[in-house]
Amino acid sequence: xxxxxxxxxxxxxxxxxxxxxxxxxxxxxxxxxxxxxxxxxxxxxxxxxxxxxxxxxxxxxxxxxxxxxxxxxxxxxxxxxxxxxxxxxxxxxxxxxxxxxxxxxxxxxxxxxxxxxxxxxxxxxxxxxxxxxxxxxxxxxxxxxxxxxxxxxxxxxxxxxxxxxxxxxxxxxxxxxxxxxxxxxxxxxxxxxxxxxxxxxxxxxxxxxxxxxxxxxxxxxxxxxxxxxxxxxxxxxxxxxxxxxxxxxxxxxxxxxxxxxxxxxxxxxxxxxxxxx
Amino acid sequence: xxxxxxxxxxxxxxxxxxxxxxxxxxxxxxxxxxxxxxxxxxxxxxxxxxxxxxxxxxxxxxxxxxxxxxxxxxxxxxxxxxxxxxxxxxxxxxxxxxxxxxxxxxxxxxxxxxxxxxxxxxxxxxxxxxxxxxxxxxxxxxxxxxxxxxxxxxxxxxxxxxxxxxxxxxxxxxxxxxxxxxxxxxxxxxxxxxxxxxxxxxxxxxxxxxxxxxxxxxxxxxxxxxxxxxxxxxxxxxxxxxxxxxxxxxxxxxxxxxxxxxxxxxxxxxxxxxxxxxxxxxxxxxxxxxxxxxxxxxxxxxxxxxxxxxxxxxxxx
Numbered sequence: 001x002x003x004x005x006x007x008x009x010x011x012x013x014x015x016x017x018x019x020x021x022x023x024x025x026x027x028x029x030x031x032x033x034x035x036x037x038x039x040x041x042x043x044x045x046x047x048x049x050x051x052x053x054x055x056x057x058x059x060x061x062x063x064x065x066x067x068x069x070x071x072x073x074x075x076x077x078x079x080x081x082x083x084x085x086x087x088x089x090x091x092x093x094x095x096x097x098x099x100x101x102x103x104x105x106x107x108x109x110x111x112x113x114x115x116x117x118x119x120x121x122x123x124x125x126x127x128x129x130x131x132x133x134x135x136x137x138x139x140x141x142x143x144x145x146x147x148x149x150x151x152x153x154x155x156x157x158x159x160x161x162x163x164x165x166x167x168x169x170x171x172x173x174x175x176x177x178x179x180x181x182x183x184x185x186x187x188x189x190x191x192x193x194x195x196x197x198x199x200x201x202x203x204x205x206x207x208x209x210x211x212x213x214x215x216x217x218x219x220x221x222x223x224x225x226x227x228x229x230x231x232x233x234x235x236x237x238x239x240x241x242x243x244x245x246x247x248x249x250x251x252x253x254x255x256x257x258x259x260x261x262x263x264x265x266x267x268x269x270x271x272x273x274x275x276x277x
Numbered sequence: 278x279x280x281x282x283x284x285x286x287x288x289x290x291x292x293x294x295x296x297x298x299x300x301x302x303x304x305x306x307x308x309x310x311x312x313x314x315x316x317x318x319x320x321x322x323x324x325x326x327x328x329x330x331x332x333x334x335x336x337x338x339x340x341x342x343x344x345x346x347x348x349x350x351x352x353x354x355x356x357x358x359x360x361x362x363x364x365x366x367x368x369x370x371x372x373x374x375x376x377x378x379x380x381x382x383x384x385x386x387x388x389x390x391x392x393x394x395x396x397x398x399x400x401x402x403x404x405x406x407x408x409x410x411x412x413x414x415x416x417x418x419x420x421x422x423x424x425x426x427x428x429x430x431x432x433x434x435x436x437x438x439x440x441x442x443x444x445x446x447x448x449x450x451x452x453x454x455x456x457x458x459x460x461x462x463x464x465x466x467x468x469x470x471x472x473x474x475x476x477x478x479x480x481x482x483x484x485x486x487x488x489x490x491x492x493x494x495x496x497x498x499x500x501x502x503x504x505x506x507x508x509x510x511x512x513x514x515x516x517x518x519x520x521x522x523x524x525x526x527x528x529x530x531x532x533x534x535x536x537x538x539x540x541x542x543x544x545x546x547x548x549x550x551x552x553x554x555x556x557x558x559x560x561x562x563x564x565x566x567x568x569x570x571x572x573x574x575x576x577x578x579x580x581x582x583x584x585x586x587x588x589x590x591x592x593x594x
Contacts, residue, residue, distance in 0.1 A: 109386040110387075
């Protein structure tokens with residue numbers, strides 16, 4: 001027995017392989033890639049130039065510097081589209097296997113319930129990474145084809161080099177990935193409650209919407225900083241000079257708390273669940 | 278209760294309740310090592326629920342389970358790698374090929390050696406005759422092929438126990454026969470096999486031991502020979518001479534039932550187990566009775582099964 005197998009890596013590789021071979025996964029990543037493409041084409045073909053500050057943040061700068069396509073796309077994708085695709089993947093984790101009947105065979109194999117849950121979590125995170133990276137990479141490619149690429153002027157007015165800008169893109173992608181961890185954990189927990197994957201997916205997406213709405217009601221300010229969507233747009237702090245890591249830290253802490261709480265709920269539910277499908 | 282040592286599966290007072298309903302009611306199942314054990318019962322009698330508990334998929338409400346000497350579900354990690362199972366039909370990822378599906382399920386087991394994986398998968402596929410369809414997507418498989426792939430999954434590793442829930446569901450006669458042969462050959466290698474089925478002829482042909490479940494309880498359990506010994510024996514005489522036969526049989530101390538079919542009289546009479554027909558036959562011949570057929574036969578397992586589990590569609594309330 002190889003040592004990698006002892007750690008259960010076989011199942012992780014298998015999970016990633018099954019996930020990323022699926023047409024649905026590839027189609028979702030393709031759709032994510034279309035966001036920067038449409039955005040860039042719209043700006044490219046439109047005759048009106050936006051006044052500085054008009055439209056979503058950075059949109060006015062896209063035509064001057066292609067490297068902004070990725071950032072702007074992230075802002076556009078964050079509230080709905082990205083959580084939608086993540087809801088699909090996270091909601092499907094356990095419920096999808098249960099619905100298909102493969103869950104019983106994985107457990108008899110025996111995969112071990114904790115091991116399976118952790119594997120599924122890793123798979124879902126891999127999808128989040130793939131999604132945020134797709135946004136950035138597709139944005140950079142289409143941006144550099146249609147628009148000039150050069151040193152980037154940040155919100156603070158400072159100018160950074162192209163290389164530095166690529167590094168910031170990676171930071172923004174990782175910030176976005178971290179932002180989605182809480183949602184992934186919530187989705188997985190809901191997924192252990194049902195054998196209907198579509199139900200788990202919808203519930204997860206709805207929750208991300210509810211959280212964002214609550215975050216926009218000033219009277220509920222007390223709970224705002226505990227909402228898992230609260231820091232989602234905070235990645236713009238990474239586009240300041242010097243970088244403001246404060247929201248990165250608060251966000252990471254908040255997401256970690258969600259992962260711990262909903263991970264524990266998912267585990268306690270899944271560990272004792274009768275698999276009757 | 279005897280010690281669990283000689284049994285591949287052993288349960289004590291195993292019970293499962295769903296809400297207020299008792300699906301499995303204090304059963305003591307004992308599957309001897311090396312046996313081919315037929316697990317019978319009408320649909321809804323609790324067979325599959327029992328199997329789910331044996332494999333740790335569902336928690337027992339009460340009672341104990343030992344699977345290959347390991348307490349379930351506590352020692353599932355020790356027991357399950359030695360168990361191959363087909364539970365409530367095969368289930369696969371439809372968008373993956375048969376081979377890739379097996380690779381997926383095999384990699385789920387910590388005990389499966391990745392170095393021998395491909396070799397083991399090819400061997401299992403060959404055993405169920407799916408080598409040519411190995412790279413076809415499972416959604417293109419027929420029901421019988423999926424069933425065979427399910428059996429191949431159970432055979433991915435050397436197993437001490439195979440649990441096969443309705444293994445011939447959806448198979449054509451050739452496939453059924455192949456599965457039967459497969460079970461025989463696996464059994465001769467020393468693997469204990471627990472087969473659940475409602476196809477009685479199948480059990481009769483295959484099994485050394487049988488348990489019959491009805492409405493959550495085990496109503497009969499033992500070796501097939503023991504169970505058959507309890508079956509009623511009948512004398513059956515077919516003749517055109519109704520009156521003379523009735524008299525002769527009544528004189529011999531029997532109370533035959535009579536029915537007419539195709540202009541012939543059929544007399545059936547319950548007789549003791551081990552009944553020797555010679556004497557009666559001689560008497561009938563002496564009385565110059567024309568005899569079309571004279572048989573001493575035992576009730577089939579099916580008759581016994583219906584005896585134990587009740588008649589009709591509504592056997593489970």
